[in-house]
Every structure is written in structure tokens, then in C-alpha cells.
Amino acid sequence: MTRAVSWAASDQDEELARLRKLRDESPVWQDPDTGIWHVTRYADVDAALSDYGRLASDVSPVFPEAPPVLDGHIGAMDPPRHRRLRGLVSRAFTARAIARLEPRVADLAAGLLDQAGDGDEIELVGALAHPLPMIVIAELLGVPVADRDRFAVWADVLFQQGAFDPSDEERMAASAANMRTFHSYLSELVAERRKEPREDLVSELARAQEGDESLGDAEITGFATFLLLAGHITSTLVIANTLLVLDESPRLQDALRADPELVPAALEEIVRYRTPIRAAPRLATVDIDYDGTVVPAGSLVYLSLESANHDERVFEDPDRCLPRRSPNPHLSFGRGVHFCLGAPLARLETAVATRLLLSRFSSLRVVPGAVPERHVEPHLNGVRSLRVAVERAT
DSSP states (O other), X not given: OOHHHHHHHHHHHHHHHHHHHHHHHOSEEEOTTTOOEEEOSHHHHHHHHTOTTTEESOOGGGOTTSOOOOTTOGGGOOTTHHHHHHHHHGGGGSHHHHHTTHHHHHHHXXXXXXXXXXXXXXXXXXXXXXXXXXXXXXXXXXXXXXXXXXXXXXXXXXXXXXXXXXXXHHHXXXXXXXXXXXXXXXXXXXXXXXXXXXXXXXXXXXXXXXXXXXXXXXXXXXXXXXXXXXXXXXXXXXXXHHHHHHHHOHHHHHHHHHOGGGHHHHHHHHHHHTOSBOEEEEEESSOEEETTEEEOTTOEXXXXXXXXXXXXXXXSSTTSOOTTOSSOOOOTTOOGGGSOTTHHHHHHHHHHHHHHHHHHEEEEEEOTTOOOEEOSSTTBOSEEEOEEEEEEOO
């Protein structure tokens, strides 16, 4: 076993052992250093994801120093506002609408791998996992090709915000300045599309109407920001995590090459096994009693998606990656009214990238001795870089 494989496996094993101990001994616990409450068992997390009456999605009151939540940030919104906005934007994210994107996503992925050259090593995150979802979202929104480099910079700023300390005034100010420029750009794009609609998402959102309801410019700008942040990060993490799992299991690589129809089910299991977003934050609006453990109103609560996805009360042999697992009711994309709007897009991008890699290369292995650079943001489960040794298919 190579050092890289050992790193990935041991890193996962240590965290899963810690989470199992918490589920067994302290299923709801408070971190004495941060004051944050953590909910770890599947049944509690599953119920909490839909309990927007007691656990609000907008946690900004806990972070008064952070930038204000934007109008249109659907991830920080609960019914009835959430229901209204989701109703207006969801038609652009149906499974059928996303499926129509597959040929273009495949072309983009192939072009990115072509640009990576014909050597025997690829830095997968920089070559494919990071740029692919960013370009797809830019094209969806209707961002002109000439503005892609600027858009990429803004995507990177959003990507890194989770690591910012709100008390770091200089870094927060720089981030806020970048975001003001980004929002100004999006506002101008929305105004242009209202005057001259095109076949893109911003135009569709600008003309979206349900009864007397329509979206304002600020809501469209906020939703576009949320889409870039949530859609970009999730797909990037899942594509890289898929390679980590394939590296751990060469037999799985062979099985998926032999039968590409197995890819969707295998990816669902990988999303469960290496949960990309470790926890969903919520704000307790009332005191909540979990079998005698009371979470006080006003508390920040982390719903541990990663722990829930490895709860042996729901998943047999949960700490193994079993590509044919069925049923697989993982919570990586949320649940209920907050089920991830971009889940079909993330699934499509990851499936396209995985099939392409498996067809183009007869072997994919993390470079021996290379320890992948882990994300420093505690809520992100993945790597910032991943050197992969490849053998090209003949």
C-alpha cells in the first residue's frame, strides 16, 4: 500500500471511529471551546433537516461580524420565503433540464483533460475537479467567455470564505470588497438580461413568474452567488473524493470500466462514504430536548451529515464503501424542503468526469508518496490538490 493510500484510508478511519464513539456515548454534545452543539445520529439529523420551525437555516445572528446574508441565498432561508424562491427557480434544475446539459459537460470535461497534457501525472483538482463545475455554472448563468477569468477569481474567493476568521478584519474586508465587485457585475448582468433576454439561467430567472410572484434583481444576484458557492464546492469535492476511493479500490475501477452503468450507484455510495459537506449549520429558535440533553434557544447547531451517513443503526457495515449498496438513504444532499437544489447537476458532473477518466486511463492511482493537500475548512471533507498517476488506455 502506498503512503498516499495509507493517508486517505487512515484519515477516514480515524474520523469515523471518533464519530461512532460520539453516536454511542454523546449523540448530542456541546463543544466546550466553541459552544457549538453537534447532533450525530441519523434519526436526529434526518428529523432536524426538516424541522425549520425549531432549527432555522439562517445562522447569521450568531456571526454579527460576517457579511450580511444576501437576498436570494436559498440555503439560508426557510419557508415561506424559501418555498416562494424555490418554486420560482426549481424548474431550471429538474432532472430533465439537467440531463440536457450532459453533452456540453462531457465536451468541457474532455477539453480540460486535453489541456492537462499527455504526461503520466495529473493534478486532478486543478485540471478537472475545480474548473469543470465553475465553467458549467458560468455558462448556465450566461457569463460571457471574455469574463471567465474574473468569474474564476470570484469563485475562488467564495471557495475560501469558509476558512476566514470573522475577527480577521483585513481578510474579511478584502473578501467583502471582492464580493461587492462580483455582486455589481451580476447586477449589471441581470439588468442586461431583463432588456435583452437570452437562453441562459439569468434570463430565465428574470422572467420567472408564478402567479403574481417574480424575482427582484437582488434575489437573482443572491441566488447566483449561492449557486456558484454551493454548486461549485460540492462537485469539486465529490470528483476528487471519487478518485480517492478509486485509488483505494483498483477492483472498483475495473468494475466500473467493465460496466459504466454501475457509475451512478457507485457515486451515490461514494457521496455517502466520503460525505463532501460534513455538517449542516442551524440556529435553534427554541429550547430543544434530545432525550434529556437540552439545546438552548439561540444556540448554533451542527447537524453532522457525515456521522449520520455512517450510523450503523441505518447502514449495514457503514464504514465500508459498497458500490451496490441498496437502499442508500444518505443525507449528503440534505432532506425535505432543503434537499440540495443542485444535486442533479452535481451528480451529472461527477458521473461525466468519472466515466471520462475511466475510459481515457487504464489506471488511476494517487502518486506514491504524495500526500494530498487537505482542505483547512473543517466543514469541507476533501482535498485541495490531488496528484494522480495515470496510464493511458490503448
